[in-house]
Amino acid sequence: MDIQALNDIAVKMVEPGKGILAADESTGTIGKRFDSIGTESTFEKRRDWREMLFRTQPAMENHISGVILFDETIRQDAADGTSLVKLIQDSGAIPGIKVDTGAKPLAGRPGETITEGLDGLRDRLKEYYELGARFAKWRAVIEISHPDQYVGMTPTIGGIKANTHALGRYAALCQEAGIVPIVEPEVLMGGHHNVARCHEVTENVLNSLFTELYEQGVKLEGTILKPNMVVAGKKCTLQPSREEIAERTIKVLKDTVPAAVPGIAFLSGGQDNEEATRNLDMMNKIGGFPWKLTYSYGRALQQSALFAWKGKAENYDAAQAAFNHRAKMNGLASKGEWSEGLDAAG
Secondary structure (H helix, E strand, O other): EEEHHHHHHHHHOOOOOOEEEEOOOOHHHHHHHHHHHOOOOHHHHHHHHHHHHHOOHHHHHHHEEEEEEOOHHHHHOOOOOOEEEHHHHOOOOEEEEEOOOEEOOOOOOOOEEEEEOOOOOHHHHHHHHHHOOOEEEEEEEEOOOOOOOOOOOOHHHHHHHHHHHHHHHOOOOOHHHHOOEEEEEEOOOOOOOHHHHHHHHOOOOOOOHHHHHHHHOOOOHHHEEEEOOOOOOOOOOOOOOHHHHHHHHHHHHHHOOOOOOOEEEEEOOOHHHHHHHHHHHHHHHHOOOOOOEEEEEEEEEEHHHHHHHHOOHHHHHHHHHHHHHHHHHHHHHHHOOHHHHHHOOO
8 A cells, every 4th residue: 555645646636626526326326317307328328428528628627536437437438439437537537436336224223224345345446446446435324214213213323333344444445455445424314304413423423434444444644535514304394504504514524534634525415506516615615624625426516417418419518518517616616716696607
């Protein structure tokens, strides 16, 4: 493990004005997104969509530091035979790869899941490195039960520990392979819980995560954290202001995340386009923290471009324009320079 090389990659991934494009949707997930625009999810259509994103300028050069790929995509070529990995590299961005195999029910813990994929990971990481990946991602899923559900309340300490332990083992294997690990413990925002409950659970999860990273010998200088923001569940009747979201999120991070971590790239977690941008911007406007705060968005970067594209070649330019705009807005938010007026101006 060359910790300096890992640190150099991690620092580049959170360069001011840039963030990470999450293009690692599984075949099933991208199929659902294509269904929303009436487009069949074929090998060629998935290639065309991702190729269009990776060829979008100035978004890729100016506002995307890295791209998380799916196993299919890291092996895929563009229509002209150029590898999609090379398109990403030529733009100056870093190719990455999703390596977990998904969340499955956790034995003995009803309502909780464990992310799988550790078996054979060392060999897969070696292959992904040879294919051009220089960072990886592993997502743990933490769900908060309904506030009135006292029997089987989630998450449990055991459920949190199982997931953060897996993240620690994954991260250690990544660094052994010369790959920067993105550790993603996502507290889901789809429930009825209020923002205070999200604050409490997120703090518990991150404390457990950094204990496990330490115990597994992971070097924090070569690691990126991809957490949720501290928000209320979507079904909660009382939604916090952007100021409260920003202040609570910063408080949790200051209480749990060591300064050795180069940067934090937030997931959007189901927030709409402008909401994800606005909340990131508010945190950077407040400032006063030791790490770079940026984005690692999937839907919040891609959705407007997807709806503009609609699976049709004649909409290529419109889709690229939409992607350019969202990338630019999030780039501004990563520096605390976004405004509603700039976003509305297009």
